[in-house]
Amino acid sequence: MAVEFLAKEMETAVRVVHLASSLCVKVQDKLRLPSSTNGGHVKSKDDDSPVTVADWGVQAIVSWVLAQVFGGQNLSIVAEEDTESLSKAESLGLLGAVSSAVNEALSEASKYGLPKSDKPLGTADILEAIGRCNSVGGPKGRHWVLDPVDGTLGFVRGDQYAVALALIENGKVLLGVLGCPNYPVKKEGLSNGCNQPGAKGCVMYAKRGSGQAWMQPLIPGGYPESATLLKVSSVDDPVLATVCEPVERANSNHLFTAGLADSMGVRKKPMRVYSMVKYAAIACGDAEVFMKFAQSSYKEKIWDHAAGVVIVEEAGGVVTDAGGRNLDFSKGVYLEGLDRGIIACSGQVLHDKLIGAVYASWESSSL
Template sequence: MWEGEFSKELDVAVRVVHLACHLCQKVQKTLLSTTNGEQVNSKDDDSLVTVADYSVQAVVSWILSESLGSQNLSIVAEEDAQVLSTSDLLQAVVETVNECFLEAPRFGLEVSDIPLSPNKVIEAVGRCNSSGGLEGRHWVLDPVDGTLGFVRGNQYAVALALIEEGRVVLGVLGCPNYPVKKGLVNHHHQQMSEMSSASPDVWEKGCVMYAKRDTGKAWMQPLVDGKLKLDSFESAILIRVSSIEDPALATSCEPVEKANTSHSFTEGVAHSAGLRTKPLRVYSMVKYAAIARGDAEIYMRFARAGYKEKIWDHAAGVLIVQEAGGVVTDAGGRPLDFSRGIYLEGIDRGIIACSGAVLHEKIISAVDASWECSLL
């Protein structure tokens, strides 16, 4: 399907995200069936980290190194190898990683030198210590975006992007609890956050979305289940943003967590813009997936004072929305800058993602109208 620059990188990235989603599904099933806390720790900032976070980071790091070469491989990712080395999760992570690698051939990925020792797993996690930047090529990974959603059996994502010379050129977003069929997301009667608890017989869940820069195309594949093998991209379908331009008909998304976003300001902007539907509060970059596939039209994120947005929370999702026909900028209408290290520096007030330019302009105007009377 893909030709030209970055074709090999995209092929490897899509396959490894499928594999990572498979790993996450198994860990989540175990996590939800036990109450002893053996799969979860808290970090210094009180955020959660699980066996899946460390395991996915190790798996993606190891496979990118084996498939693309370890020389000059730069990976920017969230989890800290030093913390893992002293964590009571280490043994479970090592076991999870090695079990995952045994299934890698089914995803078209070959892994040598397995099983990995604890030191090798720590080394793989620690390889993701790059700080990115303007020069060169950098992979950006959020192994489990929306860990709180993951722990609660809710929405979460595995996000992998490639940045070259400061520009996102590939984006892959795995959404293991997101429904495959678009029509099953009913904004008026069922919150997306509730869907992961629905009977699996009702709808097929789990997909991977991906895009390559400047193609004007974004794709979605169902997750590979336990009986199938990922042979190619033949199961992929094109996805496209919604054509709705009237704010009164549009559906918006916002983060669930109150710690790093202002729901009250978002509500004010929505009122000013003329939005009438209740916003979907959704964990993780699944919000970008909803925009890209046309399940929602608007995603607004206004961080509280002092919070700095990290590139791994946005890179993959932003590119997929853009290539699916959407618009993503800061609240001042400027493109997000992924060239300045691990943080999205210089953001004007917040981040706005919309299904098209008409809605985007209306939301930006509403932000300006609401800003002066806010306390942000």
């Protein structure tokens, strides 16, 4: 019997995102405790953006599991975090917290059908696993792409965030998995005895060319047995469309996107959501448009988009830059050549209208 293309990669990626999401849920719960006990969990990076035990912990656990399953030799992982601040002498307490979170999660790995460690990982193993993710990707070969916690600001604020893992081969995104632990799961998405009211948390995934995107509920302490097909919204009238965009003004020009939305005929207020959960909202039909127009000096990174793009496209949506071109994942860490911004729509009709609005607004602004 022929083995399905990428079956092992897909299965491992989905399972490890479930496990990583469980780590995030525990760390986010701890962040809610009084500051005296959680002070060590949030740090500031050089660009003032936050990084937490969960960001490092997820990167360590995904890297460790991928190395166990696929071998560490030729494994290329492009990921957001590094070990620089974590390896400093004064970070011993922080490294200890990362190590505890990773070992606590790994002790449950077999419940997710993943390899577990014979003994707890030491801090050297953890640093090695995080540090291994230093690939810069590129046009040739296979590269795993990981954003361990996307929307760290949302994460520390107790709000939306995502664990995002994708596989790129020869510059094309072959598969994507998004863990969205705080995303509310609709009734029809609930199965496996997980249909309590108000249940939240899911994992979405898709394989390039399959024409299908899937969603599973996150269930505490294990792996769900079934998945539900995702489909983008069929709404193509801008009056009925919901636009989502980044929460932070620093990350996207809210004034500009409001102008675009207005000129294409959108009437509803924008839905502002942290992280790649915006792609998830498009893929499952909760919103019709996602726009992100960062400052022109900012270069978008591949780990902030790869998983979301393939999931939206396989669920029936369209994702391009503001010039209508596909995003280019072949140039290394950055989405080089990106034309102004990112646009994801549930269908071609809305997408054409939005591209038209961008064109018109650019024309008039340069008059």
